[in-house]
Amino acid sequence: MSGELIEAACSLDPNSRDIEVEFGDVSASLINRNDEGNITRPVLIRLTGCSVVKRGNDGSLYPYASVTFMGNAAASDPTTLLVSGDADGFGIRLRDNQGEILTLGQPSPEYELSETDNVLKFSASLVPVQKYIKAGEFTAVAQFFMDYH
Numbered sequence: 001m002s003g004e005l006i007e008a009a010c011s012l013d014p015n016s017r018d019i020e021v022e023f024g025d026v027s028a029s030l031i032n033r034n035d036e037g038n039i040t041r042p043v044l045i046r047l048t049g050c051s052v053v054k055r056g057n058d059g060s061l062y063p064y065a066s067v068t069f070m071g072n073a074a075a076s077d078p079t080t081l082l083v084s085g086d087a088d089g090f091g092i093r094l095r096d097n098q099g100e101i102l103t104l105g106q107p108s109p110e111y112e113l114s115e116t117d118n119v120l121k122f123s124a125s126l127v128p129v130q131k132y133i134k135a136g137e138f139t140a141v142a143q144f145f146m147d148y149h
């Protein structure tokens with residue numbers, strides 16, 4: 001029998017397993033004013049117990065992580081997460097810590113990790129995907145996957 005014991009680069013903080021981003025009550029006119037996202041909320045992924053000295057088979061270090069967000073994208077825009085519910089005509093756009101727009105299904109730029117704990121900062125903005133926005137309650141769901149380099 002044989003195998004390989006590996007060490008995870010980081011652990012996901014329990015509070016980051018199900019991240020809820022609350023937009024509250026929002027005026028549809030605010031969404032229509034600018035497709036860059038006037039209404040933005042932080043999305044924080046907390047990593048604990050990071051070990052950036054992990055070595056791969058080739059002896060390389062793994063001090064970086066990227067995040068891939070997955071979800072139902074708008075047909076006209078792979079950077080916009082569709083919302084469901086009574087509301088319609090807008091979606092949610094994710095950005096990295098530098099403000100760059102993320103494409104769903106594509107990895108984010110690399111985040112450099114430090115020993116122990118890290119917070120990967122993203123943001124979520126409401127953006128129009130149609131000319132007319134219908135008011136009502138909305139939800140959206142995205143999953144994220146971590147990749148260590």
